[in-house]
Amino acid sequence: MPKKTVYATNPEGVMELAGHDIRELIQRFGSPLLVLLEDVVRANCRAYREGTRATKDMPEGRVYYASKALLTTGLCRLIEEEGLGLDVVSWGELQTALAAGFPADRILMHGNAKTEQDLRLALDAGVGRIVVDNLDEIERLAQLTAEMQQTAAVMLRVTPGIKPSTHQYIQTGQQDSKFGFNLNGGAADQAARRVLTKENLELVGLHCHIGSQIFEFEPFARAAEVMMDFYRHVRNDLGAPLAELNLGGGFGIGYGVDEEAPSVADYLIRLRQHVRQLASQQGVPCPVLCDEPGRSVVGPAGITLYEVESTKRIPEVRNYASVAGGMTDNPRYALYQARHHVLLATGMTEPAEELWSVAGRCCESGDMLIHDVLLPPLRPGHVLAFFDTGAYTYSMASNYNRVAKPAIVLVAPGRADLLARRETAEDLLRLDCVPAWLAQTQQ
Numbered sequence: 001m002p003k004k005t006v007y008a009t010n011p012e013g014v015m016e017l018a019g020h021d022i023r024e025l026i027q028r029f030g031s032p033l034l035v036l037l038e039d040v041v042r043a044n045c046r047a048y049r050e051g052t053r054a055t056k057d058m059p060e061g062r063v064y065y066a067s068k069a070l071l072t073t074g075l076c077r078l079i080e081e082e083g084l085g086l087d088v089v090s091w092g093e094l095q096t097a098l099a100a101g102f103p104a105d106r107i108l109m110h111g112n113a114k115t116e117q118d119l120r121l122a123l124d125a126g127v128g129r130i131v132v133d134n135l136d137e138i139e140r141l142a143q144l145t146a147e148m149q150q151t152a153a154v155m156l157r158v159t160p161g162i163k164p165s166t167h168q169y170i171q172t173g174q175q176d177s178k179f180g181f182n183l184n185g186g187a188a189d190q191a192a193r194r195v196l197t198k199e200n201l202e203l204v205g206l207h208c209h210i211g212s213q214i215f216e217f218e219p220f221a222r223a224a225e226v227m228m229d230f231y232r233h234v235r236n237d238l239g240a241p242l243a244e245l246n247l248g249g250g251f252g253i254g255y256g257v258d259e260e261a262p263s264v265a266d267y268l269i270r271l272r273q274h275v276r277q278l279a280s281q282q283g284v285p286c287p288v289l290c291d292e293p294g295r296s297v298v299g300p301a302g303i304t305l306y307e308v309e310s311t312k313r314i315p316e317v318r319n320y321a322s323v324a325g326g327m328t329d330n331p332r333y334a335l336y337q338a339r340h341h342v343l344l345a346t347g348m349t350e351p352a353e354e355l356w357s358v359a360g361r362c363c364e365s366g367d368m369l370i371h372d373v374l375l376p377p378l379r380p381g382h383v384l385a386f387f388d389t390g391a392y393t394y395s396m397a398s399n400y401n402r403v404a405k406p407a408i409v410l411v412a413p414g415r416a417d418l419l420a421r422r423e424t425a426e427d428l429l430r431l432d433c434v435p436a437w438l439a440q441t442q443q
Contacts, residue, residue, distance in 0.1 A: 006037055006303070006387075015345035015385055018411040022305055022345045022383055029407045030422050031307035031383070032325035034394055036070075038078070038412040040301035041390075044264070045082035048293055051268030058276050059288045061268075064108045066249050066294025067093050069391040070302075074410065074419040076100035085128070087292050091118045098125055108246075108292075110157075112179050116140065123150050131155045131207050131246075133180055138194050138201070145200035154195060155205040155246060156181065156234075158188045160226040162210045162219050179209070183230060192234045203240045205287070206231055209248030212295060215261055217270055223247060224275050232282040245275065246290035253299045255340055255388050264296065295391040302390025304330060304406075305345060306358070306369075308382045319356045321378045326360010327367045328403040330386070330393040334366050342373050345385040350376035358384060362401045394420070402428055 008016045015022045017035050026033055045065070052061030064085040067076075076097050079086060085106040088094045097107055108129040109122045119141055122130055132138050132154050145152050157180035181188040195203045210223050227245060235242040254261045272289055279286040306323035313319050332338040342358065344350060352374040360367035369386065378384075397405045404423035409416055 006040060006300070007385075009348040013347055013349040015343070015348055017303060018416075019413045020411055020416055022385065025409065025411070025416065026305055026307060026383060028416075029409050029418070031305060032323065032329055032406040033305045034329070034389060034406055034408045035303045035305060036075075036298065036390055036408060036410050036419060037301045037303070038410050041075075041078060041298055042082055044293075044297045044301070045079065045084055047264040048268070048291060048297070049083050051265050051272075052289070052291070055269060055272040055276060058272055058286050061272070061289040061291065062244075064106075064246075064290065064292045065297055066292045067097070068395060069294030070298045070393075070395050071096055072408065072419045073100040075298075076102045078410075080106075087294075088127075091115070091121045094118070094121055094125065094127070104128070108155075114140075116144070119144055120148075123148055123152065129153055129155055129204070131157050132191070132195065133157045135191060135194060138191065138198065142198040142201055145198075151200045151202060153202050153204045155207040155244065156188065156191055156195065156203060157207045157209075158183060158227065158230060160208050160210065160223050162208075162223045162226065180207075183226065188230060189233070192238055192240060196238060196240055203234070203242065205242055205244030205246060205290075206234065207246040207248065207290075209292070210250060212250045213252040214250045215252045217262070217267065220247060220250075220267075220271055221274055224271065225278060228275065228278040228282055228284075231287065232284050235284055243285075243288055244290060245287040246292065247271070249292035249294055249296075251293055251296045253296050253388060253391075255338065261296070264293075297391075299388050299391035302388065302393065304386045304389040304393065306384045306386070308378055308380050308384065309361075310380055311378050318372075319354060319378075320359050321356050321375075321382075321384070322359045322361065323369070323384065324361050325403075325406060326362055326369060327364065327398075328360065328362060328400050329397050329406050330369060330389060331396050331398070332392060333369055339370055339373075340386040340388055342370060342375065342387070343385050344376050344378070345383045347376050347382065352376055354378075361403065364400075399423075399428060404428060 048063045064087040065079045066087045086097050087108045089110040104125040105128040107127040109127050110131050112133045130152050159177050159180040159182045181191040195201050234240045252261050276286050306325050308321050309324050310322045327334045355372045356375045357371045358369040407422040408419040410419050
């Protein structure tokens with residue numbers, strides 16, 4: 001059984017989420033269905049917010065929710081209510097935040113390939129921070145701010161040369177990275193000097209991000225040491241008005257039964273104390289420390305429900321259960337071989353005594369959700385629950401094979417409503433165009 005107490009079992013042996021029978025949720029909202037537990041999201045937001053105040057003799061920190069993990073207008077409202085800022089990386093994410101009425105001054109914009117459209121929208125909206133990622137962007141942003149007669153508070157994304165123990169696709173802080181300015185070779189120093197020559201750009205802080213799904217404290221501590229050394233140089237030697245240090249996100253969550261992540265409170269307290277000590281050693285005022293959690297806010301709050309459509313037993317080889325979802329709504333297994341904990345939600349009291357592999361509906365042999373997991377005997381109509389699916393599932397979903405994206409429902413005791421409705425045929429066709437010379441053939 002999973003270690004998280006996010007569900008209950010009713011007398012019929014059926015899973016309940018926030019007091020809702022999963023059969024009723026599927027009947028109302030369909031399958032597949034991403035269920036997001038409101039109380040878990042709020043608790044995770046509060047753990048981060050409270051952690052930023054936990055260290056004395058240090059400025060209160062800032063927390064920017066990394067919207068790439070999962071973003072809808074409704075979720076923006078929830079994040080705002082909990083007092084977090086928002087980290088966006090495109091005009092689409094920014095438009096979503098603005099449509100939700102999210103305060104622009106609490107938004108931070110990222111991205112290694114920001115377009116002019118991205119930057120113009122950010123400047124028009126008045127976002128609080130823009131994290132510059134390359135020399136071309138510095139020049140483009142300087143030109144736009146001059147043209148629009150605006151100023152921009154910027155942070156410099158630095159590549160600290162830290163390579164944590166995580167999947168290579170979600171390592172971002174090593175020297176060979178598409179992100180940021182390398183410290184080795186002087187690129188970061190050159191970038192800081194370049195920004196300081198731009199009249200409409202104010203260099204207010206430094207930023208780094210070393211990767212995702214990291215459990216150990218040591219990589220974060222080493223990144224802080226490298227960044228604080230550079231912080232002192234830019235502040236004292238170059239004269240930049242630095243006051244903020246953003247160490248990014250990447251704090252891991254436990255996906256498996258035996259996978260335990262450290263507590264957010266412990267992580268934040270250790271990190272803040274470490275930065276405070278480093279600031280004292282470097283002889284600089286302690287910076288405002290910023291975090292960018294995404295997965296650890298919404299990941300544990302998500303449970304995806306799949307109704308089994310068919311089963312196939314291959315004696316002495318494998319048992320398959322196929323669902324009307326798969327890599328289109330959760331590509332994590334195909335991309336990272338990421339295993340989610342799985343339970344038979346309509347048979348919680350039945351013994352798990354057979355190995356099953358859960359297959360998606362796409363015409364790809366690689367469209368699998370998991371291989372060889374112990375479950376009770378399965379049949380069509382059973383409902384499987386995949387845990388910890390709140391992050392990087394729906395946000396990475398596709399329409400491969402023209403499969404419609406599922407609904408997201410936000411649930412709490414006594415209430416359940418949509419964060420995103422299930423796509424329809426009209427949604428799948430809405431961007432299609434028929435060239436005039438092809439349209440004529442139908443006349």
